[in-house]
Amino acid sequence: MAKDxxxxxxxxxxxxxxxxxxxxxxENSAVRGCMVIKxxxxxxxxxxxxxxxxxxxxxxxxNAYFPLFIPKSFFAKEANHVEGFAKECAVVTHYRLKxxxxxxxxxxxxxxxxxxxxxxxxxxxxxxxxxxNWIQSYRDLPILVxxxxxxxxxxxxxxxxxxxxxxxxxxxxxxxASKEEAIAEAEQMMxxxxxxxxxxxxxxxxxxxxxxxxxxxxxxxxxxxEALMQDGKALQAGTSHFLGQNFAKAFDVxxxxxxxxxxxxWATSWGVSTRLMGALIMTHSDDNGLVLPPNLAPFKVxxxxxxxxxxxYRLVCEKARxxxxxxxAKGISVKxxxxxxxxxxxxxxxxEFKGVPVRIxxxxxxxxxxxxxxxxxxxxxxxxxxxxxxxxxxxxxxxEIQKNLFQKxxxxxxxxxxxxxxxxxxxxxxxxxxxxxxxxxxxxxxTEDKIKEETKATIRLIPLENExxxxxxxxxxxxxxxxxxxxxxxx
Amino acid sequence: MAKDxxxxxxxxxxxxxxxxxxxxxxENSAVRGCMVIKxxxxxxxxxxxxxxxxxxxxxxxxNAYFPLFIPKSFFAKEANHVEGFAKECAVVTHYRLKxxxxxxxxxxxxxxxxxxxxxxxxxxxxxxxxxxNWIQSYRDLPILVxxxxxxxxxxxxxxxxxxxxxxxxxxxxxxxASKEEAIAEAEQMMxxxxxxxxxxxxxxxxxxxxxxxxxxxxxxxxxxxEALMQDGKALQAGTSHFLGQNFAKAFDVxxxxxxxxxxxxWATSWGVSTRLMGALIMTHSDDNGLVLPPNLAPFKVxxxxxxxxxxxYRLVCEKARxxxxxxxAKGISVKxxxxxxxxxxxxxxxxEFKGVPVRIxxxxxxxxxxxxxxxxxxxxxxxxxxxxxxxxxxxxxxxEIQKNLFQKxxxxxxxxxxxxxxxxxxxxxxxxxxxxxxxxxxxxxxTEDKIKEETKATIRLIPLENExxxxxxxxxxxxxxxxxxxxxxxx
Numbered sequence: 001m002a003k004d005x006x007x008x009x010x011x012x013x014x015x016x017x018x019x020x021x022x023x024x025x026x027e028n029s030a031v032r033g034c035m036v037i038k039x040x041x042x043x044x045x046x047x048x049x050x051x052x053x054x055x056x057x058x059x060x061x062x063n064a065y066f067p068l069f070i071p072k073s074f075f076a077k078e079a080n081h082v083e084g085f086a087k088e089c090a091v092v093t094h095y096r097l098k099x100x101x102x103x104x105x106x107x108x109x110x111x112x113x114x115x116x117x118x119x120x121x122x123x124x125x126x127x128x129x130x131x132x133n134w135i136q137s138y139r140d141l142p143i144l145v146x147x148x149x150x151x152x153x154x155x156x157x158x159x160x161x162x163x164x165x166x167x168x169x170x171x172x173x174x175x176x177a178s179k180e181e182a183i184a185e186a187e188q189m190m191x192x193x194x195x196x197x198x199x200x201x202x203x204x205x206x207x208x209x210x211x212x213x214x215x216x217x218x219x220x221x222x223x224x225x226e227a228l229m230q231d232g233k234a235l236q237a238g239t240s241h242f243l244g245q246n247f248a249k250a251f252d253v254x255x256x257x258x259x260x261x262x263x264x265x266w267a268t269s270w271g272v273s274t275r276l277m278g279a280l281i282m283t284h285s286d287d288n289g290l291v292l293p294p295n296l297a298p299f300k301v302x303x304x305x306x307x308x309x310x311x312x313y314r315l316v317c318e319k320a321r322x323x324x325x326x327x328x329a330k331g332i333s334v335k336x337x338x339x340x341x342x343x344x345x346x347x348x349x350x351x352e353f354k355g356v357p358v359r360i361x362x363x364x365x366x367x368x369x370x371x372x373x374x375x376x377x378x379x380x381x382x383x384x385x386x387x388x389x390x391x392x393x394x395x396x397x398x399x400e401i402q403k404n405l406f407q408k409x410x411x412x413x414x415x416x417x418x419x420x421x422x423x424x425x426x427x428x429x430x431x432x433x434x435x436x437x438x439x440x441x442x443x444x445x446x447t448e449d450k451i452k453e454e455t456k457a458t459i460r461l462i463p464l465e466n467e468x469x470x471x472x473x474x475x476x477x478x479x480x481x482x483x484x485x486x487x488x489x490x491x
Numbered sequence: 492m493a494k495d496x497x498x499x500x501x502x503x504x505x506x507x508x509x510x511x512x513x514x515x516x517x518e519n520s521a522v523r524g525c526m527v528i529k530x531x532x533x534x535x536x537x538x539x540x541x542x543x544x545x546x547x548x549x550x551x552x553x554n555a556y557f558p559l560f561i562p563k564s565f566f567a568k569e570a571n572h573v574e575g576f577a578k579e580c581a582v583v584t585h586y587r588l589k590x591x592x593x594x595x596x597x598x599x600x601x602x603x604x605x606x607x608x609x610x611x612x613x614x615x616x617x618x619x620x621x622x623x624n625w626i627q628s629y630r631d632l633p634i635l636v637x638x639x640x641x642x643x644x645x646x647x648x649x650x651x652x653x654x655x656x657x658x659x660x661x662x663x664x665x666x667x668a669s670k671e672e673a674i675a676e677a678e679q680m681m682x683x684x685x686x687x688x689x690x691x692x693x694x695x696x697x698x699x700x701x702x703x704x705x706x707x708x709x710x711x712x713x714x715x716x717e718a719l720m721q722d723g724k725a726l727q728a729g730t731s732h733f734l735g736q737n738f739a740k741a742f743d744v745x746x747x748x749x750x751x752x753x754x755x756x757w758a759t760s761w762g763v764s765t766r767l768m769g770a771l772i773m774t775h776s777d778d779n780g781l782v783l784p785p786n787l788a789p790f791k792v793x794x795x796x797x798x799x800x801x802x803x804y805r806l807v808c809e810k811a812r813x814x815x816x817x818x819x820a821k822g823i824s825v826k827x828x829x830x831x832x833x834x835x836x837x838x839x840x841x842x843e844f845k846g847v848p849v850r851i852x853x854x855x856x857x858x859x860x861x862x863x864x865x866x867x868x869x870x871x872x873x874x875x876x877x878x879x880x881x882x883x884x885x886x887x888x889x890x891e892i893q894k895n896l897f898q899k900x901x902x903x904x905x906x907x908x909x910x911x912x913x914x915x916x917x918x919x920x921x922x923x924x925x926x927x928x929x930x931x932x933x934x935x936x937x938t939e940d941k942i943k944e945e946t947k948a949t950i951r952l953i954p955l956e957n958e959x960x961x962x963x964x965x966x967x968x969x970x971x972x973x974x975x976x977x978x979x980x981x982x
Contacts, residue, residue, distance in 0.1 A: 027621075027624075029621065030558075030562060030565070031561070035558070036555070036558065039553040039554065039555045039636060041555075042553070043553060043554070062530040062533070063534070064529055064532075064533045065527070065528040065659065067525035067527065067657060068657050069581075070522070072597075072598075073596075074521070075588070075596060076595055076596045086590075087587055088586070089586065090560075090586055090608070091583060091584065091587075091588065092581045092582060092584075092610065093582065094582040095581055096577070096578055096580060096645065097573075097577040097580050097582065098578075099577075104567055105563060105573060107563075107584065116598055117581070118588070119559075126520065126522070130521075133518075139832065145530060149641075152559065166559050166560070168556065341630065
């Protein structure tokens with residue numbers, strides 16, 4: 001399997017694509033830019049969904065569902081929003097097909113919609129149009145709703161998981177009686193995302209806000225989490241927006257406060273998507289394939305029976321089943337691959353490539369000796385472990401692997417984070433080292449644009465911590481700056 | 492709340508719509524025929540999803556995800572399939588909007604798709620086009636995949652949950668090496684659905700196959716479960732299709748068997764949708780609102796504190812929290828409504844209308860007496876129960892309610908199932924009693940069509956049991972018949 005698999009060194013982009021396809025995560029479909037998420041890939045996404053959903057509910061949110069289609073006129077109501085999304089909208093114009101005159105099937109021109117419908121690229125407009133009827137007074141607030149859905153943005157250059165015309169995501173849409181409460185909600189969800197990324201996906205992230213250029217179309221402030229990939233490029237892993245009263249004004253959503261006065265409602269929205277699959281892959285995987293953090297892995301342990309003769313097969317499988325049951329009794333998900341159609345060596349390669357955190361090999365000699373062969377995916381090392389204490393061993397090993405993956409990624413990020421003080425240094429680091437670059441910025445979109453034009457680097461985030469709010473000179477313009485920001489080339 | 496709520500007797504259709512909206516289950520959206528599923532309604536759908544997903548996985552299936560869009564030409568490949576769906580397809584023709592010359596926003600005619608894309612009404616075509624690359628030999632079979640997704644069928648007359656332009660569903664798509672295995676799969680999934688409907692939703696269903704007229708477009712055989720609503724109309728609650736080799740042939744999906752010979756792959760597909768929400772409502776609910784079977788209810792118990800003074804409030808809420816914790820320790824989901832903004836009477840009405848199976852009222856006098864007031868939603872009765880044994884009491888009460896709802900629905904169906912032997916009797920029963928009608932049928936689509944024209948009744952299913960495979964005379968044509976089938980008017 002690994003034979004025709006590029007290394008990261010040889011061709012990082014090919015390595016990524018090969019891995020996604022050969023590890024059965026996803027593939028391109030017959031529809032331009034739309035992917036098929038294959039069963040193994042989807043089971044990883046389901047792990048993410050479950051954990052996120054649990055976190056959303058623990059913070060008081062409930063799920064709901066809003067239409068896939070948005071009337072075209074809704075988009076026009078929030079000026080920045082339409083500006084941001086108009087160029088990548090899939091548009092439904094007809095509602096019927098008919099048999100063509102020369103055979104085949106064609107669009108029925110008699111079934112043209114009066115108003116075109118946009119396949120949702122995001123749901124602020126249809127949701128705020130709905131909220132208008134849900135909200136009369138402060139008693140109806142807050143509304144804390146999330147939606148799991150597919151969305152469509154007609155991207156011209158697509159890559160599996162990272163940028164696809166259709167993708168899966170969740171979008172939270174909340175409504176509040178005060179500005180402070182809405183800001184607190186947006187910040188809370190950024191923190192929920194960061195906690196999820198670091199403790200579940202083992203991806204270290206930097207929290208901050210976006211510059212005006214990079215802000216969500218229609219937002220007053222965009223909070224984000226940013227991760228660093230192994231090739232030194234940044235990846236935006238989640239965003240949470242404080243929308244102010246923009247959508248409430250566009251859709252005329254007012255409420256009567258405790259003081260009897262009417263005001264527009266305050267809003268947030270926040271989302272993460274199947275893009276996280278790309279972040280996961282590019283943070284941990286290696287030239288031997290996918291590497292999964294145990295907290296996320298669809299099965300944390302795979303047991304592979306090793307045998308030559310028929311009677312060995314039965315005995316070994318019986319012992320393997322015992323181990324499986326013991327592990328499962330502790331809540332550890334285990335796959336026992338007792339297929340007789342594939343050799344152990346083939347299975348070893350398969351599960352290594354698919355990133356299963358721990359592999360247990362078990363043969364007749366192991367049974368005699370009272371031992372097992374335990375291999376860990378993150379370090380590719382293996383050791384002989386006593387059969388007796390296998391459950392405790394695996395438990396502590398899984399937690400060690402989870403920790404190790406985070407540490408490794410954290411170390412990588414630290415190594416690839418450079419503070420620069422001159423424009424030459426900026427360009428040199430960006431070209432020769434990559435990663436996050438910390439630099440003073442004069443706060444103007446013009447400077448940001450010029451840096452982007454010259455280097456393709458963008459401001460990934462403005463850090464929240466006070467230590468970055470220092471006085472200095474802009475790395476590009478030399479003008480006064482009161483903020484160090486984080487630059488990088490990004491996915 | 493119940494004031495402007497129609498009774499079933501007065502106006503069944505209005506009763507249904509009012510209930511759906513006032514119990515916060517769903518509402519119509521700004522997009523014709525598309526609904527908004529509100530948080531409470533969605534949490535019921537989530538209960539259904541979780542239980543179904545568990546059952547699918549327990550029978551060896553995994554989830555995956557396929558594109559929302561299907562190239563128009565794919566539909567043309569299976570003749571019956573396109574015939575069945577062409578008239579209700581939402582068609583994407585453009586991928587960009589632009590600013591109009593007179594202001595506003597319009598479709599960019601320069602961004603017309605080369606081939607139109609259909610928003611999936613069902614995914615057989617895109618999935619079988621994908622399976623072609625997944626299947627080479629018998630070793631790649633079976634493929635047992637399910638997808639949770641939204642689908643669009645442009646219905647002209649829509650009703651919340653029952654018939655909407657967009658709805659949510661799951662669609663299983665399996666591929667097999669033999670006809671027998673595929674048929675066994677299709678039958679298995681019909682049984683999974685029936686088990687789910689009866690034991691989880693407490694809806695008695697009849698299992699059977701569809702006549703050729705009512706078969707899924709592209710299927711060789713359609714298995715179904717049919718339920719009977721309180722107004723005597725039938726509702727198709729789930730279908731499972733044996734697709735033969737139709738889609739394998741249309742998309743050229745062949746495999747090499749163990750014998751080295753090539754053959755087309757055998758297929759099934761099966762699905763249930765948010766339509767089940769309609770079945771649930773119309774099976775159990777009454778003139779006081781929604782009634783939920785405990786197995787399904789987002790929370791099975793609601794606790795309402797009763798108090799007048801501030802110091803009572805604290806004490807009562809403290810005791811209520813203790814009860815909540817005890818019940819939750821037994822895995823029973825509980826909502827404690829300790830809001831100080833609403834009176835107990837208002838809360839009683841609210842939870843009655845929303846169908847919460849058990850309500851516990853708790854006031855200072857109850858605490859003195861060591862009792863609680865326990866009300867059950869299905870019978871609308873209440874009793875005083877000792878505080879001591881409340882957990883055991885609630886546990887057995889929930890299981891009794893679950894059983895009672897099924898029994899009640901079962902009894903209703905039995906009462907409304909009539910065997911007829913003449914055409915006059917058929918019409919009389921259909922008009923004056925409604926329900927399922929058992930009658931001999933000559934097996935021809937012509938007779939079926941005529942019965943439908945004259946009475947609007949259709950063949951809901953052909954029962955599987957041998958007792959219905961008897962010789963007789965067709966109730967309409969008088970011709971020989973060897974099968975009693977089930978007729979009804981249907982949703």
